[in-house]
Amino acid sequence: MDDEDYGKLSSHKWCYDRKGYAVRSAPVDGKWTSLYMHRQITECPEGLVVDHINRDGLDNRRDNLRVCRREDNARNNNGRSHNTSGYKGVTWHKQARKWAAQLTSKGVHYHLGLHATKESAARAYNAKAAELFGEFATLNEILENTYEEAV
Structure with a gap:
């Protein structure tokens, strides 16, 4: 205090x-x-x-x-504890064998594409979260990857 x-x-x-x-x-x-x-x-x-x-x-x-x-207030969280990507809003898409970025706001689900790397998917999540949630967006801290290709 x-x-x-x-x-x-x-x-x-x-x-x-x-x-x-x-x-x-x-x-x-x-x-x-x-x-x-x-x-x-x-x-x-x-x-x-x-x-x-x-x-x-x-x-x-x-x-x-x-x-x-x-x-x-609910937006200010770290994501689910069982998340295997380590990034909020990023999951592995088994069929496509790529990382999917997504988020939901006010009942609308946003699919933010399939990505070759989880870092690329995390960037896509960050951009949309910042656009939708402003100061309340919880953004991913992204470890830089030398190889990255979004599909």
């Missing part, structure tokens, strides 16, 4: 919850309620959520927090 928030937050006992956030309990309207540090810092209004830009739920510095819609 930032120095400016330390005074008002340090007087409370904070715990680490199973979701990875700093949380405390407090009575609200006669009921004990969980209060999250990141929501208190940002004074997040009902109906919106707080996104931890670097995905560290305990990093509650103001420059790491942004108030947003739930759908924007």
Whole structure:
């Protein structure tokens, strides 16, 4: 947290919850309620959520927090843990024996082509994600490959 928030937050006992956030309990309207540090810092209004830009739920510095819609927050993730390509939005297409790039936004599925390398497919994903999601796009960090050919 930032120095400016330390005074008002340090007087409370904070715990680490199973979701990875700093949380405390407090009575609200006669009921004990969980209060999250990141929501208190940002004074997040009902109906919106707080996104931890670097995905560290305990990093509650103001420059790491942004108030947003739930759908924007959901975009800030690393992809599926069982992804064999190592890149978000990139899968192996068995029939074509090439790497496929794809993403879905607002119920629309975008096929971004078949690629000879997973790096090329990751670049295609990055370009479309940046176009659609702007600052909320989670882009792949691509290891440079000397041979690359998109089909």
